[in-house]
Amino acid sequence: MTGSASSFDVQTLIEELMAREGDFVDHPADKGGATRFGITEAVARAHGYDGPMALLPRDEAAAIYRRLYWLRPAYDQVARRAPRVAAELFDTGANMGPGVATTFLQRALTALNRNGKDYPDLEPDGRVGAATLAALDAYLALRKEEGETVLLRALEALQGERHLRLAEKRPANEAFLYGWLANRSGDSD
Structure with a gap:
């Protein structure tokens, strides 16, 4: 990620992460179980999603990433600095x-x-x-x-x-x- 804090775009960061994580995956060796866009079923359920993991909407996954992995840990505050x-x-x-x-x-x-x-x-x-x-x-x-x-x-x-x-x-x-x-x-x- 490059650029100054003022040009920082967390949505692009989220989209890039979801692209790397891929769509629906249910690998037998993964202790986290089924995921979509990298969101585990446990995390999706804890945040109100009750449908099949293979159908977790992309915008809902993005909202979870923003809320749980950006705002809650205060990485937005870190982004202003670095x-x-x-x-x-x-x-x-x-x-x-x-x-x-x-x-x-x-x-x-x-x-x-x-x-x-x-x-x-x-x-x-x-x-x-x-x-x-x-x-x-x-x-x-x-x-x-x-x-x-x-x-x-x-x-x-x-x-x-x-x-x-x-x-x-x-x-x-x-x-x-x-x-x-x-x-x-x-x-x-």
């Missing part, structure tokens, strides 16, 4: 859960704060709040545009390591590892 980081968090959050994605951000920011010299360490609680945004602001003020690229690399490294660990822990996940790595990393350049 649009590419927000796009990465959205993608990771859709795949692993926003709490995991946000924890990656908090861990990376803490590891990049030069032992607390630049801003205080963050508690990796999986929630974007005032402390996380303040740390991001301080980091970006110090490191500028190059800092956003370095932060993206840290987030992608954490995501990739988690994918590998999931495949090692549950061999059935090896069916998904190539796609996880091909479709969800390397966008920082």
Whole structure:
């Protein structure tokens, strides 16, 4: 994702994610079960959809992504500061859960704060709040545009390591590892 915060278009981000996720899928090795556009049946049901998963409307899937994976975790607030980081968090959050994605951000920011010299360490609680945004602001003020690229690399490294660990822990996940790595990393350049 490129562009300034003012030109950031979350709808395009959602459309791109749904295109990568594909239409209806019910892979036997997927513990999440049936999905459409990447939305699991459990998530669709929790948000009021009661029809067949193969018929989940595209606009309803997009609304779920906007609500649960963009607005609720406050990635819109991150996008005002670092649009590419927000796009990465959205993608990771859709795949692993926003709490995991946000924890990656908090861990990376803490590891990049030069032992607390630049801003205080963050508690990796999986929630974007005032402390996380303040740390991001301080980091970006110090490191500028190059800092956003370095932060993206840290987030992608954490995501990739988690994918590998999931495949090692549950061999059935090896069916998904190539796609996880091909479709969800390397966008920082």
